[in-house]
Amino acid sequence: MAFIPHMSADVSAMLRTIGVASIDELFDEIPPELAAAELHDVPEPLNEMQIGRLMRERARTDGAPLVFVGAGAYEHHIPAAVWALAARGEFYTSYTPYQAEASQGTLQVIYEFQTMIASLTGLEVANASLYDGASALAEAALMAVRANRRSTSKRLLVPTTVHPHYRGVLETIAAPQGLTFDPLPYAANGGIDAAALARGETADCAAIVLQQPNFFGALEDVDAITDWAHAKGMLVIAVVNPVSLALLKPPGAWGTEGADIVVGEGQPLGVPLASGGPYFGFMATRRSYVRSMPGRIVGRTLDRVGRVGYTLTLQAREQHIRRAKATSNICTNQGLLVTAATIHLSLLGAEGLARTAAACHARTRALIERLCRLPGVGRRFAGPYFHEVVLSFDRPVAPLLERLARAGIVGGYDLSRHYPELGHALLVCATETKTEADLERYQQALAQALQDAPSARRQP
Amino acid sequence: MSPTEPTVFEIGAPGRGATDQWPEATPAEALDDLPAALLRGSRAALPEVGELDAVRHFTRLSQRNFCIDTQFYPLGSCTMKYNPKACHQYAMLPEFLARHPLAPDSSGQGVLACLYELQEILKAATGLAAVSLAPMAGAQGEFAGVSMIRAYHTSRGDHARDELIVSEAAHGTNPATASMCGYTVRELPVAEDGDADLEALRAAVGPRTAGIMLTNPSTLGVFERQIGEIERIVHAAGGLLYYDGANLNAILGRVRPGDMGFDVMHMNLHKTFATPHGGGGPGAGAVAVNARLEPFLPVPLVGRDGSAYRLLDERERPQSIGRLSAFAGNVGVLLRAYVYVRMLGRTGLRAVGEHATLNANYLLARLRAIGYEPAYPERRASHEFLITLRREARELEVTAMDVAKRLLDYGFHAPTTYFPLLVPECLLIEPTETESKATLDAFAEAMARILEEARREPQQLRSAPHSLPVQRLDDVRAAKQLDLTWQAPAAAPAPPSG
Numbered sequence: 001m002a003f004i005p006h007m008s009a010d011v012s013a014m015l016r017t018i019g020v021a022s023i024d025e026l027f028d029e030i031p032p033e034l035a036a037a038e039l040h041d042v043p044e045p046l047n048e049m050q051i052g053r054l055m056r057e058r059a060r061t062d063g064a065p066l067v068f069v070g071a072g073a074y075e076h077h078i079p080a081a082v083w084a085l086a087a088r089g090e091f092y093t094s095y096t097p098y099q100a101e102a103s104q105g106t107l108q109v110i111y112e113f114q115t116m117i118a119s120l121t122g123l124e125v126a127n128a129s130l131y132d133g134a135s136a137l138a139e140a141a142l143m144a145v146r147a148n149r150r151s152t153s154k155r156l157l158v159p160t161t162v163h164p165h166y167r168g169v170l171e172t173i174a175a176p177q178g179l180t181f182d183p184l185p186y187a188a189n190g191g192i193d194a195a196a197l198a199r200g201e202t203a204d205c206a207a208i209v210l211q212q213p214n215f216f217g218a219l220e221d222v223d224a225i226t227d228w229a230h231a232k233g234m235l236v237i238a239v240v241n242p243v244s245l246a247l248l249k250p251p252g253a254w255g256t257e258g259a260d261i262v263v264g265e266g267q268p269l270g271v272p273l274a275s276g277g278p279y280f281g282f283m284a285t286r287r288s289y290v291r292s293m294p295g296r297i298v299g300r301t302l303d304r305v306g307r308v309g310y311t312l313t314l315q316a317r318e319q320h321i322r323r324a325k326a327t328s329n330i331c332t333n334q335g336l337l338v339t340a341a342t343i344h345l346s347l348l349g350a351e352g353l354a355r356t357a358a359a360c361h362a363r364t365r366a367l368i369e370r371l372c373r374l375p376g377v378g379r380r381f382a383g384p385y386f387h388e389v390v391l392s393f394d395r396p397v398a399p400l401l402e403r404l405a406r407a408g409i410v411g412g413y414d415l416s417r418h419y420p421e422l423g424h425a426l427l428v429c430a431t432e433t434k435t436e437a438d439l440e441r442y443q444q445a446l447a448q449a450l451q452d453a454p455s456a457r458r459q460p
Numbered sequence: 461m462s463p464t465e466p467t468v469f470e471i472g473a474p475g476r477g478a479t480d481q482w483p484e485a486t487p488a489e490a491l492d493d494l495p496a497a498l499l500r501g502s503r504a505a506l507p508e509v510g511e512l513d514a515v516r517h518f519t520r521l522s523q524r525n526f527c528i529d530t531q532f533y534p535l536g537s538c539t540m541k542y543n544p545k546a547c548h549q550y551a552m553l554p555e556f557l558a559r560h561p562l563a564p565d566s567s568g569q570g571v572l573a574c575l576y577e578l579q580e581i582l583k584a585a586t587g588l589a590a591v592s593l594a595p596m597a598g599a600q601g602e603f604a605g606v607s608m609i610r611a612y613h614t615s616r617g618d619h620a621r622d623e624l625i626v627s628e629a630a631h632g633t634n635p636a637t638a639s640m641c642g643y644t645v646r647e648l649p650v651a652e653d654g655d656a657d658l659e660a661l662r663a664a665v666g667p668r669t670a671g672i673m674l675t676n677p678s679t680l681g682v683f684e685r686q687i688g689e690i691e692r693i694v695h696a697a698g699g700l701l702y703y704d705g706a707n708l709n710a711i712l713g714r715v716r717p718g719d720m721g722f723d724v725m726h727m728n729l730h731k732t733f734a735t736p737h738g739g740g741g742p743g744a745g746a747v748a749v750n751a752r753l754e755p756f757l758p759v760p761l762v763g764r765d766g767s768a769y770r771l772l773d774e775r776e777r778p779q780s781i782g783r784l785s786a787f788a789g790n791v792g793v794l795l796r797a798y799v800y801v802r803m804l805g806r807t808g809l810r811a812v813g814e815h816a817t818l819n820a821n822y823l824l825a826r827l828r829a830i831g832y833e834p835a836y837p838e839r840r841a842s843h844e845f846l847i848t849l850r851r852e853a854r855e856l857e858v859t860a861m862d863v864a865k866r867l868l869d870y871g872f873h874a875p876t877t878y879f880p881l882l883v884p885e886c887l888l889i890e891p892t893e894t895e896s897k898a899t900l901d902a903f904a905e906a907m908a909r910i911l912e913e914a915r916r917e918p919q920q921l922r923s924a925p926h927s928l929p930v931q932r933l934d935d936v937r938a939a940k941q942l943d944l945t946w947q948a949p950a951a952a953p954a955p956p957s958g
Contacts, residue, residue, distance in 0.1 A: 001807075001808060001811045001815075002803045002804045002805075002808040002811075003541070003542055003544055003734070003803075003804075003808075003893075003894050004808075004811055004812070004815045004893050004894065005894065005895075005896040006815060006818075006896065006897065010896070010897040011818065013897065014818055014819075014822040014897060015818070017822055017825050017826065018818075018821045018822055018825045019825070020821075023814045023815075023817070023818055026814075026817045026818060026821050026840060027714060027817065028840065029682070029683045029685055029839070029840045030683050030685075030711075030714070030715055031685060031687070031688060033688065034687075034688075034715045034719055034720060035719065036714060036715075037585075037587065037713055037714060037715060037716045037719070037810075038584075038587075039584055039585065039713060039806045039809060039810065040584070040806075041580060041581070041583070041584035042581050042584050042585065042801075042805060042806040042809055043581075043802065043805055043806065044805045044806060044807075045802075045803060045804060045805025045806070045807060045808050046802050046803055046805065047803070048546045048803065051546060051550065051799055051802050051803055052546065052549075052550060054802075055550035055553060055574075055795075055799065056550075056553065057570070058569075058570030058571065058573060058574060059553040059554070059555035059556050059570055060555065060570070061569050061570035061573075062555045062556065062559055062567060062568055062569065062570040062571055063555060063567060064554070064555055064558055065563065065567055067558070067560045067563070069560050069562050069563070071562055072786050072787075073560060073561050073562070073786075073787065075558070075560065077481070077483070079478065079481035079511070081478075081481075081511055081514060081515055083552075084515075085514075085515065085518045085519065085522070087548065087552075088519070088522045089527050089528070089529030089530065090522035090523060090525045090527045090529065090530070091522050091525065091527075091738065091739055092527070092529075092543065092548070092736045092738060093527040093528035093529045093543050093736050093737065093738075094525045094526060094527040094528075094737065094738070094739045095526075095527075095533060095535060095538060095540060095737045095739070095740070095873070096737065096739070096740035096741075097739065097740065099526070099864070099868065099873065099874050100930070100933050101865070101868060101925050101928040101929070101930055101931065101932065101933070102525070102526040102868050102873060102874070102925075102928060103524075103525055103526065103739070104521075104524040104525070104928075104929050104930060105521040105522050105523065105524035105525035105739075106521075106525055106739035106740065108465065108467070108521055108524070109518070109521055109739075111467070111944070111945075111946065112467055112468050112469070112946070114944055114945055115467075115469065115945040115946040116504075116506055116507075118944075118945045119504045119505040119506065119945075120504045120506075124945070125942075125944045125945065126944070126945070128740070129741070131596040131597060131600065131741075131742075131785065132596065132785050132786050132787075133786055134783070134785055134786035135596070135600070135784065135785060163786065165783060165786045165787070166786060168774075168782055168783040169782070169783050169784060169785065169786065171782060172607070172758070172781055172782035172783055172784060173603070173640075173784070176607060176610065176640065176641045176642045177640065177642055178642070219494075219495065219498050222498070223497065245500070245504065246500070246503075246504065247491070247494070247499060247500055248494075248498055248499060248500055249497075249498055249499060249500050249501070250500060250504070253500075253501070265786065272557035272558070272792075273557065273558060273559060273560050273561065274556060274557050274559065274791055274792045275556070275559045275560075275561050275563075275568060275571050275787070275788060275791040275792075276561030276785070276786070276787025276788040276789065276791050277561075277596065277742070277785065277787060277788065277789055277790040277791050277792060277793070278596070278741075278742035278790040278791075278792050278793055279786075280741075280742075287942070290942070290944070296740065297944060298944070299938040299939070299942055299943055299944055300938070300943040300944075300946075301933050301934045301935070301937045301938035301941075301943070302933070302934050302937060303930040303931040303932060303933050303934065304923070304931045304932050304933075304934070305931055307463055307464060307930055307931070308464055308930075309929075309930035309933045310933075311933045311935060311938050313935070313938040313939050313942070313944075314939055314942075318632075319599070319632040319633050319635075319636035320631075320632040320633075320879075321632070322632075322636070323632045323635040323636060323645075324635035324636060324638060324639045324645045325639070326632070326636040326639070328636070328640065329599040329602065329603060329633045329636035329637040329639075329640050330597070330599055331597070331598070331599050331632075331633060333597075333740055333741045334738075334740075334741040334742045335737075335738045335739035335740030335741045335742075336736070336738030336739060336741065336742060337738075337741075337742060339518075339738075339739060342468075342518075343514060343518050345506055345507070346468050346506070346507040346509055346514045346517075346518075347477075347478040347481050347509075347511060347514050348477075348478070348481065348482065348506070349477045349478075349506045349507055349508050349509070350503035350504045350505070350506040350508075351477055351482070351503070351508075352477055352478070352479070352481065352482035353504070353506065354503065355482045355483050355484070355485055355486065356482070356483055358485075358486035358490065358491055359483040359484070359486050361486075361490065361491060361494070362486045362487075362490035362491070365490060365493065384493060384494060384495050384498070386494065401564070402564075405564050405566060405567060410560055410562075410563045410564070410567065413562050432483040
């Protein structure tokens with residue numbers, strides 16, 4: 001039987017010890033009217049060879065297209081050592097480190113991870129992760145409302161330049177506790193519209209969400225907006241790409257006082273794209289807000305004979321202690337991905353991460369230069385960007401993407417659904433994994449697609 | 461093993477790095493379009509180590525962990541079963557790993573087929589009408605489930621229901637989830653025999669009842685025999701029944717939550733369906749619902765048109781409670797669960813619940829014979845059981861925590877301690893079906909020796925563990941003198957920023 005080691009002699013001996021005649025008898029407290037389950041719709045078992053063949057066939061079906069889409073998940077080189085180490089059974093099959101003495105490995109990894117996230121973001125403390133970047137933002141919104149002592153408001157300013165899926169998750173998770181979200185429009189440079197801030201319709205909000213680079217890849221004026229928000233008594237929740245932080249100003253240094261809570265998607269740090277998960281969200285904050293922070297936190301301490309050791313701490317915030325009054329219901333987080341990210345950041349270091357960030361930006365810049373040479377293609381926004389750009393077209397994007405897909409290229413993210421006002425707009429990105437030959441291939445495939453696909457003018 | 465392992469920041473040397481893993485340097489002019497005011501002033505304080513430094517450091521750290529691959533983990537309520545290697549290998553096929561979440565469905569027919577079939581299998585295993593794989597953990601599954609209860613009542617214009625009934629023995633996530641969904645929690649007491657107090661339930665329900673959250677078998681390790689009556693009481697009051705799937709392993713293939721009358725449930729795929737715990741995640745908390753809650757399922761769902769699979773989002777599912785993640789949830793975890801459940805098949809699924817229950821009842825019988833006291837001696841164990849050390853605590857001044865810590869010295873992970881809180885000095889023990897009789901016998905043997913030690917040299921227990929890299933840690937110091945990030949010694953030039 002699959003993964004059940006019992007020999008029939010074992011079963012007989014065990015039943016004798018228990019004092020019953022059959023396994024069925026062990027279910028004698030279950031009311032008889034709860035008939036034995038019908039499992040006709042579950043297929044017959046496959047052995048390992050059979051399931052291996054099936055999975056390989058399905059993987060082949062999916063193929064290996066050339067990816068030029070980012071929009072919150074980015075293809076990066078992952079050093080071989082990352083998953084060779086993270087997949088060790090001692091990390092892969094261990095439990096949440098409640099038994100600290102038997103979990104020093106995992107606990108120390110998390111302590112090292114917290115240090116790295118604090119350093120990258122420029123804040124003082126970090127937690128052991130949340131599920132992903134989007135749910136981390138929702139937790140940050142709830143935390144900001146708890147932590148802001150200058151405002152009792154449950155309103156947040158959420159610019160439309162924040163990832164639309166993140167805004168969706170914010171609504172799903174935080175709205176049931178009464179939080180409301182006021183959108184802020186964007187301007188012609190692709191950043192938050194400063195004029196909308198100046199109009200002052202934004203009185204008494206608990207916090208503003210500030211994504212850098214924003215969903216369009218555009219760079220926001222984070223210093224000015226942070227100072228503006230603080231002057232209004234709001235907290236600043238930064239949403240950042242951790243790779244970008246190797247080059248860009250860390251949120252802890254935004255404006256005069258820095259952002260108050262920083263969250264982001266950890267996937268670019270050693271986690272494969274894998275159709276969307278598992279990834280991990282990270283969160284950092286000021287030391288003074290640590291007791292409002294959700295999720296596991298690891299602290300360094302001493303054991304009873306004075307040796308250094310690590311343990312989960314500040315557990316009085318958590319659901320298994322506080323129950324209905326906990327900061328969140330989160331318990332499991334994304335430990336294995338945090339392990340991978342900690343190894344990834346150790347191998348890259350600040351220099352390797354900066355090289356990755358620089359290469360991503362340079363590749364994207366080179367791609368944009370190439371694509372903008374094609375007829376009817378241009379940049380949608382004029383402002384500065386990092387590693388991701390919105391292109392405008394003179395015809396619908398979807399047919400172009402279909403043609404590119406047939407050529408083995410995932411050409412970008414069609415913005416027409418979430419931003420119809422942008423017209424025919426495509427979000428594209430190239431990372432350090434792309435060569436000049438890859439950029440050339442994309443350029444030629446797009447040129448071909450433009451020839452084949454009808455332009456807007458020719459449409460009836 | 462060395463008693464301490466330095467942090468990764470203390471090994472290596474300035475300027476060192478795993479340079480072969482880095483991309484080539486980019487000429488400075490390629491970055492000249494980035495405004496200087498938005499750039500970082502100084503490099504982040506990250507480690508500077510070579511590849512072998514890192515490999516040794518993290519390998520040594522891994523060796524400071526217990527894990528299923530090396531130890532028996534009788535952790536009640538956590539279902540620490542073996543995580544088959546095939547599940548990992550086939551979820552890590554390069555094409556699956558490389559696929560971008562926003563790539564078109566046409567380039568994901570292989571992975572979507574697996575997810576669609578997993579939805580179908582989970583429907584059959586739970587006896588419910590529809591499944592969403594979107595939630596990324598058990599607690600998020602609970603959140604999704606309770607949000608659907610809320611959406612259901614709201615859709616009927618029934619706005620008075622602001623209370624959720626939760627057993628006093630429930631996992632902490634149940635009341636925490638109820639609060640996150642904006643509900644007031646009403647705690648339901650447990651009767652002497654471990655079943656719910658029906659009189660209290662009858663008194664609690666009414667026009668404010670949105671529903672009840674139940675685990676069955678309960679966290680006390682017994683099957684709630686009055687489930688039929690509970691179902692009638694709650695439904696008659698207009699409430700819905702939420703099944704916390706934490707203990708689904710006990711009844712897998714025998715009894716289905718849908719047949720018990722539950723309207724909505726979550727499954728912990730990292731428990732029942734053998735995906736790894738990873739030192740605290742990633743999990744996956746698929747939700748299943750009956751027909752009346754089906755419109756509210758979180759997106760995305762995997763749908764099928766003829767032979768083509770595609771992700772369904774808010775456009776096709778306008779009543780959905782919405783999105784829970786940036787993309788499609790923990791797909792890699794779902795693929796592992798899919799491989800596992802295909803290998804089990806119909807017959808294997810049924811064998812899971814049976815052998816999990818056999819193992820628990822066998823271990824209970826052994827421990828009872830040794831002299832441990834069951835918390836519910838008159839009851840049949842489900843897939844787990846509770847013992848109480850109140851007598852040892854009173855007579856020998858040895859606590860459940862002491863026994864748990866001493867087990868670590870014997871090479872066994874500790875059972876769940878002090879949960880549920882209503883049973884004093886308790887250990888909640890769940891062996892799972894993947895452990896052999898020989899392992900259970902070895903564990904019983906260790907428990908026998910520990911009981912003997914408790915009588916002869918209790919200090920051995922009070923100061924345990926003795927054989928691990930550290931002894932018991934000072935939790936008060938950890939919380940009072942918060943040390944959450946490594947700081948370079950003052951003499952060093954570049955402390956971590958912040």
